[in-house]
Amino acid sequence: MVLTCLSGSELSSQVMARVEGRLADEGMRLGTGRTLASRRLHGVEYSLTSSVPIDWRSTTKRLRGLQQELGVDLAVLPADGTRRERKLLVIDMDSTLVRSEGIDELAKEAGVGEAVAAITRRAMNGELDFVGALRKRVGLLRGLPVDALEQVAQRTELSPGADILIEVLRRGGCAVAVVSGGFDYFTQRLPARLGLAYAYANHLEVEDGRLTGRLVGEIVDGRRKAALLEELARKEATGLDRVIAIGDGANDLLMLDRAGLGVAYNAKPTVREAAPVTLSVPDLSAVLFLLGYSESELPV
Numbered sequence: 001m002v003l004t005c006l007s008g009s010e011l012s013s014q015v016m017a018r019v020e021g022r023l024a025d026e027g028m029r030l031g032t033g034r035t036l037a038s039r040r041l042h043g044v045e046y047s048l049t050s051s052v053p054i055d056w057r058s059t060t061k062r063l064r065g066l067q068q069e070l071g072v073d074l075a076v077l078p079a080d081g082t083r084r085e086r087k088l089l090v091i092d093m094d095s096t097l098v099r100s101e102g103i104d105e106l107a108k109e110a111g112v113g114e115a116v117a118a119i120t121r122r123a124m125n126g127e128l129d130f131v132g133a134l135r136k137r138v139g140l141l142r143g144l145p146v147d148a149l150e151q152v153a154q155r156t157e158l159s160p161g162a163d164i165l166i167e168v169l170r171r172g173g174c175a176v177a178v179v180s181g182g183f184d185y186f187t188q189r190l191p192a193r194l195g196l197a198y199a200y201a202n203h204l205e206v207e208d209g210r211l212t213g214r215l216v217g218e219i220v221d222g223r224r225k226a227a228l229l230e231e232l233a234r235k236e237a238t239g240l241d242r243v244i245a246i247g248d249g250a251n252d253l254l255m256l257d258r259a260g261l262g263v264a265y266n267a268k269p270t271v272r273e274a275a276p277v278t279l280s281v282p283d284l285s286a287v288l289f290l291l292g293y294s295e296s297e298l299p300v
Helices: 013-025 056-062 064-070 102-110 113-124 130-139 147-155 162-171 190-194 222-235 250-258 269-274 286-290
Strands: 002-007 028-037 042-050 073-077 088-091 175-183 198-207 210-216 243-247 261-265 277-279
Touching: 002 013, 002 028, 002 286, 013 028, 013 064, 028 286, 042 286, 056 064, 056 073, 064 073, 064 269, 073 277, 073 286, 088 162, 088 222, 102 113, 102 130, 102 147, 102 175, 113 130, 113 250, 130 210, 162 175, 162 190, 162 286, 175 222, 190 198, 198 222, 222 243, 222 250, 243 250, 250 261, 250 269, 261 286, 277 286
Parallel strands: 088 175, 088 243, 175 198, 243 261, 261 277
Antiparallel strands: 002 042, 002 073, 028 042, 198 210
């Protein structure tokens, strides 16, 4: 096993002493360390030994309180030689692959921004049924001209490090899929831009150039995301242990749990508590450090 420590600022000796003490309480010892990153992010990886078998998922979760106290990301992970050999990345779109929430941006165009954003926050934190909350929010968009979707698309930006993450994984033979609880008007632009193999999202109904306030077809909710992850793993002829899933909302938890490596990226509070691994650094390329990559191996 290895312990990966990541932070937006330099990892001090005091921080690492606290981490080492906490691991000692768990019967684990830190071994040799190596620097993963020291520029945009700071990261260190240590070998980890224990007198008893380590369940990396439960151990990582038990470090979560210390992680939040110290303001660093901590993950205990398997260190076998194949951990870079990932065959499928399944990633959420809104507030994960891209900075913004598409439905919140559309709501601003419709003049109902605050009402929709409030529902979005509660739904993503698991306080509301996702499907019901989505239908309610889409209903508030009724009458919005289709042109507004293009305006939102034009100002949508990738999250920092998203292009690096995808480039490195694809270079290693990993297929990339976006599974979004948002809308296909936005996701359909991504395959050509990022070289994605798959993209799934919800479809907004349009009549006479305006949104009707309804959706068409099967809704991509949490269960659908998890089912798609398994379906795509079969299509790519790989086991779930070679799948990475990344998301930020409560509707991502099922797929995060089913993936070999499930990462909650700048996630909502309830998601941070429950996810296998969490990242609070604002850079998606940090996922590569969890796989053992170092900064010197990444594109500039």
